Amino acid sequence: MSAETYVPAPMPSIGVDVADAYLAKGYQTVPGMSSRFAAAVCGRLLRLQTEFGISGPIAEIGTFEGRFFIALGHALEVGEVALGIDLFDWPNPEVLQRFEANCTKHGLAAARRVTWKTDSRTMTPADMLAKVGGQKLRFFHIDGEHSRDALTRDLERATAVMAPEGIIVLDDMLHPGYPTLMVAVQQWLERNPDWCPLAVLDRETIVAATKFVFCRRDMFKRYETRMLDIFAANIWPLGADFEPHWCLVLGRDTRLAAIT
Ligand SMILES: C[S@@+](CC[C@H](N)C(=O)[O-])C[C@H]1O[C@@H](n2cnc3c(N)ncnc32)[C@H](O)[C@@H]1O
Numbered sequence: 001m002s003a004e005t006y007v008p009a010p011m012p013s014i015g016v017d018v019a020d021a022y023l024a025k026g027y028q029t030v031p032g033m034s035s036r037f038a039a040a041v042c043g044r045l046l047r048l049q050t051e052f053g054i055s056g057p058i059a060e061i062g063t064f065e066g067r068f069f070i071a072l073g074h075a076l077e078v079g080e081v082a083l084g085i086d087l088f089d090w091p092n093p094e095v096l097q098r099f100e101a102n103c104t105k106h107g108l109a110a111a112r113r114v115t116w117k118t119d120s121r122t123m124t125p126a127d128m129l130a131k132v133g134g135q136k137l138r139f140f141h142i143d144g145e146h147s148r149d150a151l152t153r154d155l156e157r158a159t160a161v162m163a164p165e166g167i168i169v170l171d172d173m174l175h176p177g178y179p180t181l182m183v184a185v186q187q188w189l190e191r192n193p194d195w196c197p198l199a200v201l202d203r204e205t206i207v208a209a210t211k212f213v214f215c216r217r218d219m220f221k222r223y224e225t226r227m228l229d230i231f232a233a234n235i236w237p238l239g240a241d242f243e244p245h246w247c248l249v250l251g252r253d254t255r256l257a258a259i260t
Contacts, residue, residue, distance in 0.1 A: 008252040009233045011036065014043035018107060019074035026106045031098075032067025034143065034171060035208030037252055038201045039071040041231065042141065042169055045213070046075040048226055049138055054165045057132035059083040061120045061154050062143035062171070065095060066102040072141065073108040081114055083132050085144075088117045120144050121153060125160035136163035143171035151184040159192060167198070167223075168214045175209045185212065189242075198223055200240045202251030224248060 013020050023043070027036050046058070055077060063069045063084035073082040088096035096117060103113060114131050116123075129136070140158040144150060151170070158168055170185065172178050189195060198220060199213040215223055227248060228235065236249040237256060 006253075006255065009254050011252070012040045012044050012231060012234060014040060014071070014075050015047050016043070016075055019043050019071060022074055022106050023071060027067060027071060030067040030070065030102050030106070031065045033064070033207050033209075034068040034211070035201075035204035037204055038169075038171075038208070038211045039068055041199075041201055041234075041250055042068075042139075042211075042213075043071050043075040044230060045167060045223075045227075046072060046139055048223070048230065049165065049167070050077055051226075052165070052222070054138050054163070055080060056135050056138040056163055057081050057083060058139040058141075059085060059128065059132070059137055059158075059161075060141040060143065061085045061158075062141075062145075063099060063115075064143075066099045066106075066108075068141065068143070069099075069113075070103055070106045070108050072139070073103070073112055076112060081112055081132055082108075083114045083116060083128070083137075085116045085118060085120060085123070087119055120157070121150070123157065125157055128157065128161050137161050137166055138163050139167050139169070141169045141171065146172055146175075146178045146181060148180040148184045151181050152188065155184065155188045159188075159195070164216060165219050166215070168195075170212045170214075172209045173200070173212045174203075176206065194218075196220055196245050197240065197242050197247040199227065199248040199250055202236065202249060202253065204252070220247075 060069050063086045069084050142154045195214050196217045198215045201211040203210040231250050234250045236254045239246045240249050
């Protein structure tokens with residue numbers, strides 16, 4: 001396909017009216033960094049879990065003003081909660097009020113969320129579980145401090161609280177500004193061979209960067225089979241080589257290199 005005729009692949013939909021309306025009209029109005037594409041894919045993955053009969057709380061480290069968090073929260077079932085974890089001190093302490101106001105403005109009711117102002121360096125898995133009623137988590141988005149040590153620590157704590165069918169998503173992977181995060185990911189995979197990459201979500205911009213999606217190996221085929229269907233229009237044909245494991249690459253630009 002030539003550059004002149006290139007049309008981006010469609011934006012996936014979450015499949016919940018309020019969530020898709022938020023993505024279409026509210027998402028870009030809430031300050032934040034994650035791509036709308038990644039929010040749509042992650043919201044749809046939450047719905048896929050629901051279709052599979054998987055239920056439970058979810059969490060995000062690094063909620064900031066709530067852009068991504070609100071999208072995830074709208075994809076939950078009644079009775080499920082989203083735990084939002086942040087220092088809530090950057091760029092100023094009022095970010096906490098702005099987070100709460102954004103959730104309210106965009107319809108994520110107080111009963112569906114738990115706000116936790118804390119330093120992820122100090123929280124324990126038991127602390128996290130206590131915040132969500134003791135139930136293991138089905139989905140965890142890690143988007144806090146972007147150092148190798150911090151990601152290692154956040155990943156270990158998330159891993160300890162995940163349900164068997166749980167999904168972990170990491171932000172700012174392969175970002176030019178944070179090249180050592182990939183080292184932390186590789187080492188985490190080597191320490192946790194029951195986990196594997198499920199998908200790479202390609203970036204929209206340098207800020208709205210790539211995310212990695214992980215699940216346990218015994219869930220991989222189950223998720224992948226349905227994702228091949230659900231995200232058929234967004235699959236980059238060559239996939240990602242995690243040596244020796246391969247996983248899906250999803251994006252809006254699914255072209256291969258022109259070689260003629
Ligand atoms: C890149 S922003 C998150 C963007 C947001 N997830 C989005 O998609 O719009 C990173 C956030 O991580 C938070 N953070 C950094 N270090 C942290 C720590 N040690 N504990 C908790 N939150 C932390 C920051 O306060 C900041 O709000």
